[in-house]
């Protein structure tokens with residue numbers, strides 16, 4: 001659903017402290033409604049921490065962080081945000097359909113919601129292309145199939161915002177392409193806002209907008225084309241390296 005401002009996630013001066021370290025340092029950014037925003041940056045730069053802050057599971061968050069016009073972590077956001085962590089969260093001793101039935105029952109309890117639950121589950125299975133494995137035990141699936149079950153769980157209930165932490169890690173090129181096609185369908189047909197992290201720069205080209213991160217800071221917030229043009233680079237990877245060099249030079253000149 002389109003937020004009236006067109007902004008689904010708004011951060012101003014966002015900080016997060018983990019242990020004795022400030023891992024996000026005063027971030028300002030926005031994520032546009034109904035678009036796919038890629039969160040890219042090297043391992044350890046703070047992508048997962050940022051996503052956890054957005055879904056409301058991260059402690060010690062400072063500054064302003066609003067999702068769909070509400071403060072991150074607000075109870076009413078729970079059913080409006082879908083979240084897929086890096087580790088698939090599925091029960092291995094249940095089938096794909098039983099996993100989905102279970103989570104659908106948590107989301108929509110009660111006998112009167114039985115038909116709605118059945119519809120949610122059937123659609124989620126179709127969305128992730130697992131209809132032929134619906135009655136297989138999750139523990140017997142491949143890694144890629146298990147992560148698709150996790151994604152299907154997040155899709156139950158048609159969340160307005162979908163937060164995906166490195167969903168394509170370890171997938172073969174065909175599955176990666178299929179998943180990206182699904183993300184585009186969700187954004188295009190259902191108006192879902194997608195925030196998806198990756199440290200694979202070629203995935204950046206498939207996003208409408210990018211947040212490039214490095215060491216707890218946002219280096220750039222732009223569309224891939226604009227980013228390449230602005231930095232006179234051929235690829236997003238080159239643009240990223242260009243921005244890193246620029247930031248280093250600036251830091252050096254301030255020493």
Ligand SMILES: Nc1ncnc2c1ncn2[C@@H]1O[C@H](COP(=O)(O)OP(=O)(O)OP(=O)(O)O)[C@@H](O)[C@H]1O
Pocket residue numbers: 018019020021023041042043044045046047048049050199
């Ligand atoms: N409990 C903790 N205490 C202190 N620092 C932590 C803790 N957990 C994570 N960190 C640090 O926070 C920083 C950000 O971690 P985060 O997991 O958000 O990075 P990431 O960009 O998602 O990495 P990856 O791509 O490898 O998943 C890292 O430098 C990490 O070492």
